[in-house]
Amino acid sequence: MTASVPLWGKLADLFSKKLLVQLALAVFVCASAVAGLSQSPGMLIACRAVQGIGMGGLTSLAQIILAAMVPPRERGRYSGYLGATFATAMVAGPLIGGVITDTSWLGWRWIFYIGVPFAAIALVVLQRTLRLPLTRREVKVDWAGAFFITAGVCLLLLWVTFAGDKYDWLSWQTYTMVGGTAVLLGAFVLTETRASQPIIPLRLFRNRTIALAALASLFVGVAMYVGIIYFSQYFQLARGESPTMSGVMTIPMIVGLAGASTVSGRIITRTGRWKGWLLAGGLFVTAGLGLLGTIRHDTTYWHIAIFMALLGLGIGMMMQNLVLATQNQVETADLGAASSTVNFFRSLGGTLGTSALGAILAHRITHYLTDGMTGLDPRYRAALASSDSSDSIPDVATLPGPLRRVVESSYGHGIADIFLYAAPFALVAFLFCLFIKESPLRTTKGAAPATTLQPTAPPAPTPTGTEAEPSGIPVRGSVRGAESAPVPHAAVTLVSRTGRQLARTLARTDGSYALQAPGPGSYVLITSADGFEPQASTIAIHDDDPVSYDILLAGTSGLTGVVRAVRTGTPVKDAVVVVTDVRGDLPATRTTGEQGEFAFTELTPGPVTLAVNADGHRPRALAVEIAGTGVTRVEVDLDTGARLQGVVRAPNGPLADARVTLVDAAGNVVGTATTGTDGAYAFTDLAVGEYTVIATGYPPAATALTVKGRGVDDHDIELGHSDA
Known part of the structure; x- marks a missing residue:
């Protein structure tokens, strides 16, 4: 999933987003169905890998399609809904999975089958309802970049997964895999600088907001996936709960995530301000993980519930809004690449974090088990070794009482340590968000300029210096340019959908404007100012309440x-x-x-x-x-181009009507010439470099030569009959 997210995002900039999301859904559900038929761990792992490819598309394309339909200012509200849906799935997944696993006549295979009918319904709904504008553009997929980033990321993840388990952290395997990762990612960067349609356009990282949002997402991913993965282990292994109940007990985190995502999205849509939510989210995630680091296997549940809710609130405030801040910075043509870049870093952080912390968890649990077993009867050691287990994870329910307390205490303490170790990552994400510069959310889907109607002369100001406004529904806001600087004296015109001018005003010195709409309805707001690209935006007024609408102009x-x-x-x-x-x-x-x-x-x-x-x-x-x-x-x-000239000769003298072709080092035909009666030819305006001269008329002859610089290079060609 992590490795495929950037490729799906770039494909969304080149192909039909609707077709791609349907393809991703089909890949995911087909792999799920086959995974349910798995006959060996190897087959199951292979199916899960294919699932990951489809999931990478669903992860990135959901937000990209949302961005294609909704302008950034309105996108906050819908991103909140998307985050709430994600949170609901997080709690529904473990719950349904736990019920299926605990139901003897179903079994684990039905975990994979259960999604098939829902995917079929989703495909039908997408086909019937999703309508997106299809932009025709030259398509050239960066397959080399896709290969290098996929290989580099996969090798890095394999190293983190196996280090400390299959081999030591400092070993020849580590040096080989880390070195290979560095070479592959270096090749990826080099490829992206030369590709016409790069998977991840490196120029995006010149934008400070995008670069910082990507880095913050990397560390947010660690915090988010730690909560998703290790809570289920904590409740099952440290508290002896069933898979179903372990899902139920994570509800406080999910409620916090869904609530924060929805509420923050609606408020962002109303105010256009988003940075404060990122900062608050970073503090909540750091505090939640730090407090979770203090829990033990017997900690009162309502304490854990509060800590989980804090973690969920923080993730809900940060996860979708980092993507929103990134999408607000790019043109429509880069929407897919920018969105998937943030998602890629979040997935990468989550995968690296859980793998590395998983290795640390195994070490910590071994440490606590060793300490806890000291002083216990030796027969308990044999009981632990002989208990039903899978990859050294014990079946807690079958252990004797004293040994069970030791195991539960070890897992409770060890998982708490993991939460504590993850807290600094959340703090780093907060610091990156601290340096992100907030810019007002755009009110149009793309940043492309729009052609405006020519406004009429501005109304005369009233004696108090304010604009005279007719009665109606107030439309107020501010006009800002680069770095959120106010644009004074910008002309703001309200036009009906039929093109009739309804109201017009000039922005004040602080960039604020105010005018009146005649009543509820849909209107076009046109803004122009010297030194800026004009912009046209659609605003919808649903009732008689005043409308707040900020305008961001691109400077010229x-x-x-x-x-x-x-x-x-x-x-x-x-x-x-x-x-x-x-x-x-x-x-x-x-x-x-x-x-x-x-x-x-x-x-x-x-x-x-x-x-x-x-x-x-x-x-x-x-x-x-x-x-x-x-x-x-x-x-x-x-530079003045070099000149290449010469004479084509046959055994009996200069050869007329010989055809001379000049080919550059890349195999491109630079030019052709036909000799006159004197056998002469010439090529002008040549660059320095390697060329091949091919002459035909007699049996053809090809000669390699080097054009050295400005001036004239002479090259005569001798043609003759072949001895054969």
């Missing part, structure tokens, strides 16, 4: 420069200058003037590619970072 900046020839330093006139953004879109094109100058205005800040082409010169492309404000200036130097 300028780019100027000059194009010169390298050899002479003279300006290059009529050179074509093209700007492309990170998605490959072509926002602007210019032609240089008499002095080689060019200028672009109203460009979106961020990385762009500047390409320049001129007759008699080699084309050149530069990576340019457009500043958030002001004008960015660049100077472009163009």
